Amino acid sequence: MRYPQGGGLTAERRAFRERIRVEAARMFAAGQDNAVVAKRLRVSVRSVQRWRRSWNDGGPKALQSRGSPGRPKLSEALFAVLEQELDKGPVAHGWPDQTWTLDRIRTLIGRCFHKSITLSAIAQMLRRHGWSHQVPARRALERDEDAITGWVRETWPQVEAPRRRSVPTSSSRTRPASR
Structure with a gap:
């Protein structure tokens, strides 16, 4: 079924x-x-x-029936409150950086609404409301894009080993010239 x-x-x-x-x-x-x-x-x-x-x-x-077991754990009104809290950012809620993780969101839901929700249920709920999974790019603050572009164009071709030309080879180790 x-x-x-x-x-x-x-x-x-x-x-x-x-x-x-x-x-x-x-x-x-x-x-x-x-x-x-x-x-x-x-x-x-x-x-x-x-x-x-x-x-x-x-x-x-x-x-009596208790309804669908797959119903949302947070009502639309509570999710709207959660979105407002998420917009404040993780630092406003006591975390050291600006990265929201599912575990942090679960902790926030517990603090705000006194509810316990699994990580997969939180991920589904966020996806259902249009939130996307994003991984921040880890880049140095001192990164200079112009210098990187110049190095890739000018220096890298000189450092890179030239490719060997394709020539017929032999399977014999002792007599490479023989066929």
Whole structure:
């Protein structure tokens, strides 16, 4: 079975499964045995046992669908706040340089929103909102582009060894001239 959301179930399938769990809750309230509930709903006894434990702990609401597991960890409003914090830069948040890493963003999310999100989820969330992965160029501050260009044009051709011409060769080590 293919999952349209890259994992998880479609909304229709989640609703269908929730209806089965709600029906199981009605049967639990009526005093039906786990095996009878499993047979009537055409599910495993183990699932019915798990549902009954949840139903005993939290009632019928405990069997309701919690939504897609792939839903965003931060709402649009919270992501807007996160973007404002990211625009301030890492130095404003106590890091020594101006490089945002996923680990630093995870720490910032923890500080601001008291949420824990995996690095891959953060990367996906940033990509979804148009942020791109960028690696800063490591260049010396004293770098002189004009001097580099001149060296490549003038000095490098003199330093570079000339290429050997292509001539017929022999496979014999002792008599190179023979064929």
